[in-house]
Each structure stands twice: as C-alpha cells, then as structure tokens.
Amino acid sequence: MSRFKRPNKTDSLAGFREVQTEPAVPYGLLKAARKSGQLNLSGRGLTEVPQNVYRLNIDPPEEAQQSVSFGESDRWWEQSDLTKLLLSSNQLTELSDDIKLLPGLTTLDLHDNQLSSLPSAVGELQELQQLRLSHNQLKTLPVEVCTLKSLRSLTLQQNLLESLPEELGNLENLTELDLSNNNLKCLPSSLGDLTCLQKLSLCHNKLSCLPDSLARLRNVKLLDCSNNQLTDVPSSLSEMPVLEQLYLRHNKLRLFPKLASPVLKELYVGNNQIEQLETEQLACLTAISLLELRDNKIKSLPEQITLMNTLTRLDLTNNDVSTLPASLSLLPNLKVLLLEGNPLRGIRRDLLTKGTNELLKYLRGRIKEEPESVDEGNTAMTLPSQAKVNVHNIKTLKSLTYSEKQVSEIPDEVFDAAADQVVTTVNFSRNQLTSVPSRLVELQSSVSDINLGFNRLSCCSPEICKLLQLVHIDFGNNQLSDLPPELKNLTKLRSITLNYNRFKSFPEVLYQIMSLETVLLGNNQVGGVDPSRLQKLVHLSTLDLSNNDLLSIPPELGLCTSLRCLSLEGNPFRTPRAAIVAKGTDALLEYLRSRIPT
Structure with a gap:
C-alpha cells in the first residue's frame, strides 16, 4: 500500500481552497437588473453595497470584454437604467457617495439596516419617488433630502431623529410622511407647506406641542399624534378641510x-x-x-x-x-x-x-313618552292593531324596530305604522326570517340603516338593492352564501356585516362597491381574496376575515394602504406567523409588502 502514499507536504484540500468565493451579488442578478431596471438585494447580509451595483449602468458587463456575440435580448448597450433598488434587511452602516451614479432611481429601500447617516449625494437622485429609511439609526436628516422634488413617500419611523430641517417643506409632492418612533421634540413650521400630504404619522415621539402651520395641510385625511407629551391641541386643526381620523392617544x-x-x-x-x-x-x-x-x-x-x-x-x-x-x-x-x-x-x-x-x-x-295629542284625530297611530309597534321610536328616532319577536314574517301593521313617516333605521334582528321582507321597498326614499342579523336568511333578495339610500347593512348570523350582483347599485353603502354566515369566497359584488369603508366577513369559510381588486376600494379601512379558511395570505394585500384594521386571526395559514399578526395592522401590511416579489 506504500505506493499510494503521498508526500507529507501535499495539501489534500488544496483543490477546494482554490475555489473562489461566490460574489456578494450574483452576476445573473445584475444581468437581469440591466434588463428590468430593478434590483432586489434585501436580506443578503450585506455590510456594504458592492461597487458593481453603483456602477451597474456605467461599466460594460464582463462578457463585453470577451469575443461574445450578443443576441437581441442581450444587448447590454440597450440596458434599462436602474429605477428600483431594494437594500432592506441588511447590515449596512453607511451609503457611499457613489449612489449618485444611479440618477434614474425612483425607489430606494434602505429600511431595516444600521445606517447612522446619509451621504449628501442622495440629493442628486432627482427622480426619486419613494425613500424608505425606517428601522435605522439616523440622528439627522441631511438637508439634501429636502431637494428631492419628485419624492412622494418618505418613511423614517424607528430611527433616532431629534429634529428635522426647516427645508422639509420643500418636498411639495410628498403624499406620505412617517416620522413615528423617533425622539422629535418639535416640528419645523414648514411642515404646513406639504400641501399634497395625505397621511402624517407623528406617534411615539416627545412632542409637547403641534405647530399651527398644520392647519395648512389641506389634503391630510389621517393624523396620528399618539404617544407624545401633548398638553394641548391647537384649535387651528379644525381648519384642516379633509381631516377624517385624528389619533391623540397616550398624551397629557x-x-x-x-x-x-x-x-x-x-x-x-x-x-x-x-x-x-x-x-x-x-x-x-x-x-x-x-x-x-x-x-x-x-x-x-x-x-x-x-x-x-x-x-x-x-x-x-x-x-x-x-x-x-x-x-x-x-x-x-x-x-x-x-x-x-x-x-x-x-x-x-x-x-x-x-x-x-x-x-x-x-x-x-x-324616558317618559309624551302622550299622543288628541288633536291628531283618527290617525293610524291610534289603531289598536298597532299597539305592538313602538310609535314613539318611529316619530322621534325615525327608527322602525321589530326585533326579538321570533317571527317568520314581519306583520303588515308594522309597515302600516311607518306609512307617511321618514324612517332612516330598520331593525328586524333576532327573528326567524327566511327572506328579506318585500315591503321594505316602501321605505326606499329614506332608510339608510338596516339590521337583519340573527335570522335564518339563506338568500338575499335583489329587492333590497332598490334601497339606494342604504349606508349600513347588517346580515350577521344568517345562512347566506352569496349576495345579488344588483348590490353594486348601492353607491352610498359604507359598511356591511356578514359575520357568521356560509360564504366560501369573498362576495364578488363587494369588489364593485367603491364607497365601502367596512367589510366584516369573519367566521365564514372564505378561502381567498383578490388583493388587486381590493386595492381599488380606496375607502376601505376595516376588513375582518378572521376565523375563515385562508390557507395563504397574498403579499399584495399589503398594498391596500387604506386599511387601518385588518383581522386575519383564526385562519389556517402558516405565514405570516401569529407573532406578526399580533403586532397589528400596520406591522402586518409592512411585512406583506416586504414579501412582494420584484
């Protein structure tokens, strides 16, 4: 066996050690980025951005140095400028000035890194529309960021910011600004110059007052000032013409x-x-x-x-x-x-x-009910057959209530009592109704709120779709599995309750009701939703899909940015994990967005 022995000085692993380590960014990824204009380097453990990323649109590719014939799809000289660069969830501590070599960027995602500062060269990215800097260690925001006139979204939550430059007001096209979870003690007065802003989050800072200039934010619908040290709220906030949601929780x-x-x-x-x-x-x-x-x-x-x-x-x-x-x-x-x-x-x-x-x-x-006036004579209100109807509610509250009677049909005298009256609310809940009462149509000119919950409805009659003033419908705790397509005619409908029914899919017609703000569909058998169609419901703020049969959650659901409350608990999906769902709607939507493939 001695003839098989090797000299002692020979390294048996030398062949393996000569193999070069794989580059931080695979060449194939860079090649694809030249064609698509998008490069996703999220979650790669990068401590710095490789130089070939910055020079992607400047240096010719390696094969251009060799005698290689190029097909029509591989003409590198016809490459697209990089417009989208995702660097989130790495270990970056700084960003090079060479970022200016990518002037075509419209999206730059740097969230979840260890950045303590930004280079002034970021100001040369004049095409930039989205700049994501959340979950870093920034103590200041360079004034050059305030020169990015095309910027629409700036997210800076979870940093160490103590102040903001007065030039922030120059970002005239900004529609979203998130400054939550920082150390801000005051705000620049120029904040009021951001007249395109629609959503402003200032929660979890150290603010003791708000500038009066906020009153000039004529397009802000949501203002979150929770978890600060506010002792007063300026009355000038009343001048914000479209402000719909104001959060002032956990202040003084x-x-x-x-x-x-x-x-x-x-x-x-x-x-x-x-x-x-x-x-x-x-x-x-x-x-x-x-x-x-x-x-x-x-x-x-x-x-x-x-x-x-x-x-x-x-x-x-x-x-x-x-x-x-x-x-x-x-x-x-x-x-x-x-x-x-x-x-x-x-x-x-x-x-x-x-x-x-x-x-x-x-x-x-x-409340002591006032007796009926004797001057009214022989009106329908005094007929003995109508004693079971609460006439006081109809006249003073404009409410027609006949609930908890366990009846299978609503008696005619109930509708007779409401004749010639303006009824806005109807409550027929907790009965044994198997169909929508046909005489509801008689109230179509005024009724805006109907409660038919806790009945035995197995189908919804298209007749209810003639009630064009409807704003709220409660069909909870019935046996419904579908909704009529005519429901799309209810152009004022803002909320619909469908909890505890038998829906196996998201009702098709709900995608077509643009006015919807609240959809409660918990405790059904829904197996999926179409996020691209949900995105078109621009007013949808509350969506309850808890306790259904959702096996997976499409990441694109994270693009439904109007949602303030999204309930998904009690479904059999594996991702996102329960811990992420428990963090609340904002964290859940951010997680889903991070999972969208580019």
Missing part, C-alpha cells in the same frame, strides 16, 4: 380638544387625563362616527350628547362615570357603547354584559 391632555371640524369621523383621545366633556365641544363634531375616550377621568356625560347624532361607537372604558343620561339612548346610529371599568350606579352589572342593545333599551325605558 386635560381638556377635551376644541375641534369644530366638519368632516372628522374618528377621534381617539384615550389614555389621557380628561375630566370633563362640554356640550359645546361635542356639538362641534357634526360628522363624528367613532369617539374613543377610554382610560381618562371623565365623571359624567352631558344630557345634550344627543347632538352627536352621527355617532356609531362610543368607548368610555375605564373612566369615573357613575351615571348615564337617559338621552344617550336617543342617538339614532349608536351601535357600540363600551362602559367596562366605570363605577356605574343604578345599572346592574349583568345588564352591562348583555351588550349595547339591551343597555340602550333600558335607558330608553327611563
């Missing part, structure tokens, strides 16, 4: 903000130190739908709370409320009233646990 407010805002729909002021609600302040909120006041020190509600007749949800959890005004039950659209954690007197605890409907019914019972 002692007074309810004075906001005479004509379009504000949602106001969140939970976790402050508010002690009192004034009638004048509430009366100014003429379009308010959701009011969150939880975890404050409120002791009572004014009797004139009935002035907020658009209110659908009122959260008073964990306050010091001891009594409730009976007038609370006269709010015509109130659907959810949360009162846990209050020292209420005179209301049994078991009544609170029965839900909003029972509580409002109890409060209505404390």
Whole structure:
C-alpha cells in the first residue's frame, strides 16, 4: 500500500481552497437588473453595497470584454437604467457617495439596516419617488433630502431623529410622511407647506406641542399624534378641510380638544387625563362616527350628547362615570357603547354584559313618552292593531324596530305604522326570517340603516338593492352564501356585516362597491381574496376575515394602504406567523409588502 502514499507536504484540500468565493451579488442578478431596471438585494447580509451595483449602468458587463456575440435580448448597450433598488434587511452602516451614479432611481429601500447617516449625494437622485429609511439609526436628516422634488413617500419611523430641517417643506409632492418612533421634540413650521400630504404619522415621539402651520395641510385625511407629551391641541386643526381620523392617544391632555371640524369621523383621545366633556365641544363634531375616550377621568356625560347624532361607537372604558343620561339612548346610529371599568350606579352589572342593545333599551325605558295629542284625530297611530309597534321610536328616532319577536314574517301593521313617516333605521334582528321582507321597498326614499342579523336568511333578495339610500347593512348570523350582483347599485353603502354566515369566497359584488369603508366577513369559510381588486376600494379601512379558511395570505394585500384594521386571526395559514399578526395592522401590511416579489 506504500505506493499510494503521498508526500507529507501535499495539501489534500488544496483543490477546494482554490475555489473562489461566490460574489456578494450574483452576476445573473445584475444581468437581469440591466434588463428590468430593478434590483432586489434585501436580506443578503450585506455590510456594504458592492461597487458593481453603483456602477451597474456605467461599466460594460464582463462578457463585453470577451469575443461574445450578443443576441437581441442581450444587448447590454440597450440596458434599462436602474429605477428600483431594494437594500432592506441588511447590515449596512453607511451609503457611499457613489449612489449618485444611479440618477434614474425612483425607489430606494434602505429600511431595516444600521445606517447612522446619509451621504449628501442622495440629493442628486432627482427622480426619486419613494425613500424608505425606517428601522435605522439616523440622528439627522441631511438637508439634501429636502431637494428631492419628485419624492412622494418618505418613511423614517424607528430611527433616532431629534429634529428635522426647516427645508422639509420643500418636498411639495410628498403624499406620505412617517416620522413615528423617533425622539422629535418639535416640528419645523414648514411642515404646513406639504400641501399634497395625505397621511402624517407623528406617534411615539416627545412632542409637547403641534405647530399651527398644520392647519395648512389641506389634503391630510389621517393624523396620528399618539404617544407624545401633548398638553394641548391647537384649535387651528379644525381648519384642516379633509381631516377624517385624528389619533391623540397616550398624551397629557386635560381638556377635551376644541375641534369644530366638519368632516372628522374618528377621534381617539384615550389614555389621557380628561375630566370633563362640554356640550359645546361635542356639538362641534357634526360628522363624528367613532369617539374613543377610554382610560381618562371623565365623571359624567352631558344630557345634550344627543347632538352627536352621527355617532356609531362610543368607548368610555375605564373612566369615573357613575351615571348615564337617559338621552344617550336617543342617538339614532349608536351601535357600540363600551362602559367596562366605570363605577356605574343604578345599572346592574349583568345588564352591562348583555351588550349595547339591551343597555340602550333600558335607558330608553327611563324616558317618559309624551302622550299622543288628541288633536291628531283618527290617525293610524291610534289603531289598536298597532299597539305592538313602538310609535314613539318611529316619530322621534325615525327608527322602525321589530326585533326579538321570533317571527317568520314581519306583520303588515308594522309597515302600516311607518306609512307617511321618514324612517332612516330598520331593525328586524333576532327573528326567524327566511327572506328579506318585500315591503321594505316602501321605505326606499329614506332608510339608510338596516339590521337583519340573527335570522335564518339563506338568500338575499335583489329587492333590497332598490334601497339606494342604504349606508349600513347588517346580515350577521344568517345562512347566506352569496349576495345579488344588483348590490353594486348601492353607491352610498359604507359598511356591511356578514359575520357568521356560509360564504366560501369573498362576495364578488363587494369588489364593485367603491364607497365601502367596512367589510366584516369573519367566521365564514372564505378561502381567498383578490388583493388587486381590493386595492381599488380606496375607502376601505376595516376588513375582518378572521376565523375563515385562508390557507395563504397574498403579499399584495399589503398594498391596500387604506386599511387601518385588518383581522386575519383564526385562519389556517402558516405565514405570516401569529407573532406578526399580533403586532397589528400596520406591522402586518409592512411585512406583506416586504414579501412582494420584484
């Protein structure tokens, strides 16, 4: 066997050691980027950007140095300029000045790195429309960023910013600005010059005041100032003409903000130190739908709370409320009233646990109904056959209610009682209805809210689609598996409740109702959704798909940026993981966007 022995000085692994290490960016990826104009280097563990990436559009490729004939698809001299460069989730600590060698970039994604500064050369990227810098260690924003006149989206959340340059107001085309989770103590007054801005997030900073210049933000619909140190809110915010959602949670407010805002729909002021609600302040909120006041020190509600007749949800959890005004039950659209954690007197605890409907019914019972005037003579209101109908509700609340009767049909006298009356709300819930009452059509000129929940409906009659004023429909807890295509005619419909039915797919017609803001489809058997069609529902802010049969979540769902509440728990998908779903809607949408293949 001795003839097989090798000399001791020979290295048996030498052949392996001579193999060159694979480049940080595979050549094939660079070649593809020359054709597509897009390069995705996310999650590659890069500590620096390779030089051949910066010089992608300058240096000829390796094969150009050799005697190679090029096919029509491989003409490198006809390459596309790089427009999209994704470098997220790496370990970059700095960005070279050579970034200026890519002047055609429209998207630059650097989120989730270790950048502590940016080069001034970034100011030469004048075509840039999206700049993603979240989850880094930036302490300052170079003034050169403020020269990027084409910039539409700037995300800077989760950095170490303590101040912003006054030149920020030069970003005249900016529509989205996220400054959350930084160390900002004040804001530049030029912020009010960002007149194209639609969404502004300032939460989780150290702001003690807001500049009056915010009033000039004429296109901002959502303003989030939660988790700061605000002691006051400037009344000038009332001048923001399209502001619909205002978040002021977790601040140091002692007074309810004075906001005479004509379009504000949602106001969140939970976790402050508010002690009192004034009638004048509430009366100014003429379009308010959701009011969150939880975890404050409120002791009572004014009797004139009935002035907020658009209110659908009122959260008073964990306050010091001891009594409730009976007038609370006269709010015509109130659907959810949360009162846990209050020292209420005179209301049994078991009544609170029965839900909003029972509580409002109890409060209505404390209101003394005025007797019918004898001058009205022999009207339909006085017929004995109509004694079972709550005439008071029809006349004062414009509400036709016939619920919890366990009937299979709504008696004709119920509709007769509403004849010649303006009825806006119909509640036929908790009965045994198997079809939509045909006489509902008689109310088509006025009814805007219908509750047919907790019945036995197996199909929805197209007749309901003639109620063109409908804004809210509740079909929850029925046996529906489809909706009529005529539903698309309801151009004012904002919310539809379909929880606890038998839908196996997202109802096709809902993709065609552009006015939808809320779709509740939990506890069905839905197996999938079309994110590209959901994106067209530009007003959709709440989508509940919990407890369905979704085996996978399409990453493109993350592009539905109008969503403020997306519920996916209780589905059998494996990704995203439950921990990501639990972080909330914003984190979930960001995760889904990061998974979109380029």
